Amino acid sequence: MVTKHICQNGVRILVEKLPYVRSVSMGIWVNVGSGNERPEENGITHFIEHMLFKGTYSRTAKEIAESFDRIGGQLNAFTSKENTCYYAVTLDHHAIEAITILADMFFHSKFAETDIEKERHVIFEEMAMVEDTPDDDVDERLWSVMYPNHSMGAPILGTEETLTSFTKDKIETYMDENYTPDRVVISVAGNVSDQLVNKIITLFDQFTNTTHQTKKIVTIPKFVHGQTNKESNTEQSHLALGYEGLTVKDSDLVSLLVVNNILGDTTSSRLFQKVREEKALAYSIFSYYSAYENAGAFMIYGGTSPDKLTVLEETILQITEQLVNDGASEIEIQYAKEQLESNLILGLETSNDFMNRNAKNELIFGEEKSVEQTLQELYAVDEKSVNRVIRNLLTKPFAKSVIQPAKGI
Structure with a gap:
């Protein structure tokens, strides 16, 4: 059974207790993906997903990685055409530490210019990897043909041209517009304790980004048989x-x-x-x-x-x-x-x-x-x-x- 708590700011917290397991999986889901980007923003949702792993004001990227390695946990993220998810899987007794680090990444990432430049080149390599994987590449190109005049047909990774244009200011502006409480869902499942649920509520009650809230870009894409x-x-x-x-x-x-x-x-x-x-x-x-x-x-x-x-x-x-x-x-x-x-x-x-x-x-x-x-x-x-x-x-x-x-x- 799933229980739902809605914070005063609109963040939704979903909890499913599975007492027969020893793991806890937790994900911060943001209801925005590459399909919501403007043409000049193509790839920025995925770029932000990468940047949240590059360090906060209290933890370096290495310290974040070491924290999860030390507790035997998994930390990862993905961007789709409609959503972005930052998630972790740990043993139940490490869950509070894991969600604390996830929240720190979500709220307090530094977006240092040196890290932005480094990660830009990492994603250039990711683009090259897709091109070197023809079954992925042929699918990516198919989407560009099916929906050529809509962001649904644009690559999730973006292009070299758009990627080169991303700066700290552009990242933070995009997050102000799209990372708003009403678009955030925290999903937790496993051997979840009440202490963990209370910790999540405390961490995400602080989310007050509503002053820049704009309507999510939703346009109906037209299919093309090219x-x-x-x-x-x-x-x-x-x-x-x-x-x-x-x-x-x-x-x-x-x-x-x-x-x-x-x-x-x-x-x-x-x-x-x-x-x-x-x-x-x-x-x-x-x-x-x-x-x-x-x-x-x-x-x-x-x-x-x-x-x-x-x-x-x-x-x-x-x-x-x-x-x-x-x-x-x-x-x-x-x-x-x-x-x-x-x-x-x-x-x-x-x-x-x-x-x-x-x-x-x-x-x-x-x-x-x-x-x-x-x-x-x-x-x-x-x-x-x-x-x-x-x-x-x-x-x-x-x-x-x-x-x-x-x-x-």
Whole structure:
């Protein structure tokens, strides 16, 4: 059971006590991501995520790292298109120390100019790493084609041009505008003590950044069925197809999960069986989806040798066309639902799983959504809803991203 405490300043604190574990997972979630950035800000949300680890007025970056190593804890963060999360996982008796350090990072980071310059180069290397990972790069480029005129299509890491422009003043201005109490959720799960909850309330009651509060930038992105091609120093050709998907609150989203499972998310899926097992066209072939507040995408990825790229694409399209024409069978839907049920339940084995799930439910729905509720939605999926999603999804024009070996290589 999740209990929610709302501080006077608007910060929401979610607590799920799991007395059968010895761990505590705690996350500071901010309801802002790269999809909320202005063009000139592209990458600043992710840059701030990095900078919060670079030292506070009372702790150096090394001391922060040593503190968590000393207690055997994990400290990390991530930026998505809609949220930023700073989280830690520790043994229960170290949880108060961990949240104290997290709060210090959140409220008192220095943003020293020397650290900003160093971290800029670290992220340049992170960008290079993405480019050296073609299955990541082809996906990133696909988003830029699907949503070319919106921040949802821009890279989370930003560009070299925007990254070069970030200064201490820009960082602090962006945080004043976006890191406001009403957008912050503290999610804690595990063997949580009352002392820890009281400590969190004390730490985050001090959050008074409301004078600069501005309305979160929310514009509806328009899907475009374009194409991007890139030559790179790779051995394989990489193909990603993108269809306009569903938003996270769409009533058909659970049916989309079933479609994804049937088409390409498992080793028994149609794509895997036909492309890899029967035709041996690819080692890696799968489908996947992303659902956000105002946008979504359903994607198919495959990597193959350059001389088989055309055949690979043709085979993928034959499979999707057959799925549209024939529909998914009752037995396929039954198997998919059973596997999704298993994935959901097995995906809640750790305190960190509960922490993440509870925060996402709060940020998306504004309330707890129990496992039983989710399972009831899954059980309600039937042939009619699945085949409606298939027709609505796979009969529309798609976007395409291709990375191929450079000529002569």
